[in-house]
Amino acid sequence: MPKNGITSLQFELPDGFGAEIGKIPPWNCDNRRERCVACYNRHLQEIHMNERVIFPFTAVVGQERMLRSLILNAVDPRIGGVLIRGERGTAKSTAARALAALLPPMKVVSDCRFGCDPDKPATWCTECRERFVGGEDPLPVEIRATPFINLPVSATEDRVVGTLDIERAIQKGERHFEPGVLAASNRGLLYIDEVNLLDDHVVDILLDSAAMGVNVVEREGISFSHPARFILVGTMNPEEGDLRPQLLDRFAFSVEIRGILDKAQRVEIMRRNIAFEADPEAFREVWLPKENELSRQIERARELVDDVLYTQRDLLIIADLTSEMEVDGHRSDLVILKAARAQAAFEGRTRVTPRDIAMAAELALPHRVKAGPFRKSNVGVQALESKLADLKMQTTIVGGEEEEKPESTEESKKKVTDHPNPTL
Secondary structure: OOOOOOOEEEEOOOOOOOOOOOOEEOOOOOHHHHHHHHHHHHHHHHHHHHHHOOOOOOOOOOOOOHHHHHHHHHHHHOOOOEEEEEEEOOHHHHHHHHHHHHHHOEEEEEEOOOOOOOOHHHHOOOHHHHHHOOOOOOOOOEEEOOOOOOOOOOOHHHHOEEEEHHHOOOOOOOOEOOHHHHHHHOOEEEEOOOOHHHHHHHHHHHHHHHHEEEEEEEEEOOEEEEOOOOOOEEOOOOOHHOOOOOHHHHOOOEEEEOOOOOOHHHHHHHHHHHHHHHHHHHHHHHHHHHHHHHHHHHHHHHHHHHHEEEOHHHHHHHHHHHHHOOOOHHHHHHHHHHHHHHHHHHHOOOOOOOHHHHHHHHHHHHOOOOOOOOOOOOOOHHHHHHHHHHHHHHHOOOOOOOOEEEEEEEHHHHHHOOOOOOOO
């Protein structure tokens, strides 16, 4: 059987199995009858797991900021992920799983272990580049569902980044790479429950890969690279310990969620959960139109986000906001700009407004704003909320003022290049 890809087998099986197994993934099957039956059983289990009904994303009650942070990362994974901090039983993991089920299917290179995008050759893995250079032009294409990968707290570095078989390389001269979690989650969603309990070094690797969009493994002079662009979602209960400030800052968004106190909403949560547990399929059918509409909206926003324009005035608003809040570093400025463009694209617009900036800052700044008696100025979360409320009131430039010409990403790059000192 081929090493990669999907094949079909014809052979006799015990009663109840039928006479044909179609499209069985080749789990090292050696065509022996016993192994093929085992493959078939495993295949059925994976089908059953894949078809397990997920609680609909649009059926989650309340928690608007959490849902918005997940949607914006789905629109533009370059934002850099979201950390959801909250009490037990506040739909943190439910929302993350529901988002993955909601995302549209993706076009990938056939037989690629890393799900490379056939339309972006610059991001191809080492294997896809070798196939293309070897004359496989164009590379075959197939459609896959967006992957959802759950990273266990006990994960090691090798399990995350993958491993190179050095012994095989020395003895046979063959480069063999065993993919890890980063490979499986490429172009999908990587979910880490209780991220504060994960080893700090592993968290750092995950955040580095999420920021760079590529995973490079080097051992003894042998290297292998593959794309690793994914939506990173971490959840944690602050009662069990917090993340180090350095790691906390690496998450683009951080959302604090609490149990809903409104009686009507709590009643609605009970009703929806009981209805879902009683008949998951029927419940999904009720919410399917809203799920499909949101999925299409995310897909349209992905196509539009790179065309969203911003002005020099927008950049000054962001810089003024972060400098007044005395935020360390410049990561927050970049996150706010990316998130504001994603917000505009999600709403079908090609211009960033002050409201978009305020809504992005709601997610990007709270975990970066310092608090305590040693601050130089009397600002904090309350001051931030007040300033964001003022920004939301500014929707357009007041009539009579000259409208500023929007600036595209390419024009922004040109300004940096033409500047006498590009580092300023």
